[in-house]
Amino acid sequence: MGQALGCIQVDQSTVAITETFGKFDEVLEPACHCLPWNFGKQSAGLLSLRVQQLDVKCETKTKDNVFVNVVASIQYRALAEKAQDAFYKLSNTRAQIQSYVFDVIRASVPKLELDVVFEQKNDIAKAVEEELEKAMSHYGFEIVQILIVDIEPDERVKRAMNEINAAARMRVAANEKAEAEKILQIKRAEGDGELNQF
Template sequence: MGQTFCCVQVEQSTVAIKEWFGKYNEALDPGCHCLPWIFGQKIAGRLSLRVQQLDVRCETKTKDNVFVNVVASVQYHVLAGRAADAFYRLSNPSKQIQSYVFDVIRASVPKLNIDDVFEQKNDIAKAVEDELEKAMSAYGYKIVQTLIVDIEPDEHVKRAMNEINAAARLRLAAKEKAEAEKILQIKRAEGEAESKYLAGLGIARQRQAIVDGLRNSVLAFSENVPGTSAKDVMDMVLVTQYFDTMKEIGAASKATSVFIPHGPGAVRDVAAQIRDGLLQANNTIN
């Protein structure tokens, strides 16, 4: 109907390519335009000025011989002032962009190991964008941005990489566990040493108290009973304690059999042994 009344409508964000008897005349902006077709004017085609996106999947090999699929996302649009170049100079802009992406990725990725590809994907995207910008600007296209959106190694390689990572983490966990056990053993040994030290200190104090008590008993007995020597009093006290001990052993409900030499001579020997032990302990404390 528009062609019948020699009027055409160009939508927003679109340019129309006007030809006059088959020759390019001008690019029509959005709005209503009069094209008297009887004078050889017509619309040869339309171009969208909106930003378009092209996803390109490229298979290549890394420096360490790992095959990967690299997915690049290219965002581009037609320059309004160069719509004629975009319309007439390229028959298939998508294929052209795809060819440049293949060329740059297959030149960049084989220089890197698989781990470096993941780390330097932004550098790869920048290289693709720079190359596309130089190439496509001559055809009236503006490259807005290029992104490396995915890097897919072979499934076996991904499984191996995951196993390497898991093994490294297990090794780190084992190391931390061993360090924790080492700390526990050290603390346990320090606790046992402190416990034994305190137990020994308690025994030493107990023996000191026994010695002090015996000394006080000897002095008190010597003062109250004239003519007795300290040795006599000490022998009597030790013999008394010896019999008290025998009594306690016999009276205990869970007492086991204890064989001790018993007799007048044995009592004297026991007294001598007790005396020597207490004196030795006293010397050790001092």
């Protein structure tokens, strides 16, 4: 419902922020509420308490000078008990979270070599989560979970890695083949030796 009759409906998992003559007044829980607009009371807006997800793609350089795109998935939500802070303190929550994620990833990944980045993606996610939790709690938000969902090296690096892996597999296959032929020759020689004894 609108405010034409001075009533608003606040849905589940949402809170409404009210102001009286432009000053914060109270946080309204889910229900139907009457706001005496003729006394200057009005709804400033709604704040969702649902878990929201933000995917952040950050390009950075590893210790061994490889450019990688790190994709982090951040799940966060506004806290009902800090709804005033969540509504008034930040104008763009997503941009603020993105800035912190960029900062932590660009501080962590350059210390690691490419192979180690893949192995320590959980440690990177934990570092991002700790930093974000510390920063965003002041603004009325809780960080639910952070996942590093993708680490993608530059296309040329990917091709080179695939070629290295293919060469290593071919080397192993050649060694196995040589070992098999060696065993075959030994068995032939043993067989010929047994024939000569008869």
